[in-house]
Amino acid sequence: MLDMKFVRENPDAIDKAMADRQSSWDREKFFELDDERRSVIGEVEELQATRNAESKKIGALMKEGKKDEAEAAKEAVREVNEKIDGLAERRSKLEADLYDFMSHLPNIPCEATPVGVDETENIERRRWGTPRDFKAEGFEFKAHWDLGTDLDILDFERGNKLSGSRFTVLGGAGARLERALINFFIDTHTSRGFKEWWPPIVVKRQTMFGTGQLPKFEDDAYHVSGDNFLIPTAEVVLTNLHAGEVLEGDSLPRWYTAFTPCFREEAGSAGRDTRGIIRQHEFDKVEMVKFAKPEDSDNQLESMTAEAEYLLQQLGLPYRVISLCTGDLGFSARQTYDIEVWLPSYNAYKEISSCSNCGDFQARRANIKYRDPENFKGTRYLHTLNGSGLPAGRTMAAILENYQNADGSITVPEVLRPYMGCDKIERA
Structure with a gap:
């Protein structure tokens, strides 16, 4: 959530953002809304001053034996209290409306975020690795959905039978590979x-609100009993671990990670990535979350992105890093790097990790602050960051497609062999 004072004092900056x-x-x-709220507050303060003055009169009048005047003063105080109570209700309604208004405003992009209309204007920063030339190797590559089906490790038909479209059953080496990757x-x-951390995956509405999933993206969320939700990412639970808390400055930065299943309705993705396991309603993900001092959060974004890159380098998967432009930036983010892995079936790089600096946007929503008495009095909002890892x-x-062999088998990346117990995936 944005700082209301900043919005009030810098409306032109909000226009531009x-x-x-x-x-x-x-x-x-x-x-x-803001002017009326402030007007109501001013009116209440004036009435309170009037009430205090009238209250003081009552005691003096009683001492002087002026009962009639004292009763008139009491009646004036009662009338003032009624007005204050009415204005208190009006103030509460205005503040609720203003809070709802502010909760729908996205974060302000930082200066490092390139200005652009949509994803076509994202800026590539670097690449790592070289995509394989399958033709030079003398065979035609297959897409992962065909490889997985041929090897009997991905079962789309049974996933659909059990749960519907965009659900997949993993079997044999497929299940083992999923577990190996998570570990x-x-x-x-x-x-x-x-x-x-090992957090719950069912959360309260306020928890989803804290990281910006609600109210804007409620249609993409899975509702469960009561007013609870299945998490779309572990960012939600890891960030809200410290909701309503004040952390010590010398404990920052804090680096957290967790594996969770993730659930997304994908309400706005009809027709996108319908084949394979690129866009599923339920998927497993390891998430990174950081809590940092404001002056350190940009450095923490760079190191978080490097952490996700390191995993891909260890797996030997070609990728590129791009800076999202303002028109493609997520709701809560002020700056984001997307890491895209090479997928032969798309003949393109596809997003595999998104690392974002949210500034104090989520911290305001979840009320997460820190104290640093050597540098300032009181408390301030810290910065939160998140990234897929x-x-x-x-x-x-990506592994199935980039490590496939001419005979349809899959070479297991070296770093995964201790987890898999084999160096190749073949049809059983």
């Missing part, structure tokens, strides 16, 4: 400074 995001905001409505990701992160399904698809 929303325009850069290919979005808009109702400037007139904001000031209408490899977690073991790597924890060996490099991340603290592992990595999704098991998309990584599996």
